[in-house]
Amino acid sequence: MRKFEDPETLRSWARKARLAGKKIALVPTMGALHEGHLSLIAAAKKKGADEIVVSVFVNPTQFGPKEDYAQYPRDHVADAKKCVQAGATAIFFPTPANMYADDHSTWVIEDGALSGSLCGARRPGHFRGVCTVVAKLFNVVQPDFAVFGQKDFQQATIIRRMVRDLSFGVEIVVAPIVREATGLALSSRNAYLSADEKVRALALSATLKDLKAGVAAKGKLVWKTARARAVSALEKAGLRVDYVEAVDAENLKPVKTLKAGSAVLLAVFDGKTRLIDNCLV
């Protein structure tokens, strides 16, 4: 497996691979890799990529000033080992300095149609940072396709929109959420949880399961009622609700009836840790 720190070296390598007719996949991550990330690499492999580039970059521009940029887990040695085992052929560990000039001033923004709600409403600038860094990675690697996790549902929707709107020649693949046997969605931020908090966190997936079961049984649910029940279950478990929303899975617009084609998105604070989860109905 090749390791790169400098974008220009990665660019030349990817260019050669492309000219040699190789199919290139990109898996953008912030590192602290877990089985969820490795499933993205597996998806790239399954789709027939000849070269699988995993980027590992805790992107400063997508963190708010009061968020966890400084303490976000970083472990390049462990990440590189996991990438090799999962079948990645290149890993990209850029530094903030080689991704952003001191006078960086160009940004990719989504104007709010998709990013004005949910996490976008609670994390100002977050999706500006995400779109900008993903655009940069696309430009450096010029992959045939890129794999994102459904765990970050809003992000995947916004990236798909970015690709369409800015005419990127990159196919977006979204891989399903990977969960522990308990139902807890894998997240690098689970590392912040105490044992007690980890138990409380189970209410996220349990709530989603309950909503899906409700729709499966009745065909649809009035969201107002279903939402009240969900909020109550999360609060009873000891979580502080950030949002509980049902949206159209394509355009993220709120729906009044939960049915096939809807998505439910949750964000809670579990102690000091913010956790998200979602499901397609």
Place this chain on the structure above:
Amino acid sequence: MRKFEDPETLRSWARKARLAGKKIALVPTMGALHEGHLSLIAAAKKKGADEIVVSVFVNPTQFGPKEDYAQYPRDHVADAKKCVQAGATAIFFPTPANMYADDHSTWVIEDGALSGSLCGARRPGHFRGVCTVVAKLFNVVQPDFAVFGQKDFQQATIIRRMVRDLSFGVEIVVAPIVREATGLALSSRNAYLSADEKVRALALSATLKDLKAGVAAKGKLVWKTARARAVSALEKAGLRVDYVEAVDAENLKPVKTLKAGSAVLLAVFDGKTRLIDNCLV
């Protein structure tokens, strides 16, 4: 010469050319081609491009609501003929509908460091539209280099910054302003001028020439004094001054002393037509 309307057809063609080892140049224009545009094609040829793609697109998103989008001159037949003669190998005539979806919501913006002054201050949203369409063209064509005119000095500076900040693998070439024998900088908007207005417009290049001569003679000029003289000359000619600015040619920051490395940028209204011109000192 190949003609394209659909971005995806152009993308496949450009991809094949790239894989065949060809060097691709892009010349983005709004059409109504004149010798200034043709000099950009010539520059691409001189630099050794195997394929020269000229895009002709009056980009709606870079016009303000009170600007001249509707009446901007359009002549695809004449443009295609000129492109062939100048040595372009492909021309791209997209329609607004195949460049922008109805729910387009992703934009490339420069946060104001370079776009907050000069034309950017007077044409809100203009550079957002320019950056967005140029990013799209870069993504579709993936050229080795793209040629812009120095006539749009602020635009060229912002595009260079965009390429750096978003890690585009595209070299930016800026070709000098082409002028009529009278000194008037070529512009598609010169077509709006009456005979009288065209005479008045000569004050633009004459003013720049005077300032350059001043620096050549004295080494530098106090901008406050030089500016007053320039404004007075433009007004005396019957032009309404929009701005007269001296900036650092790299970062567009205003300078107090006009000297080597400065640029002078002018914008005036000549009747109802807004004209710009500039020079490097």
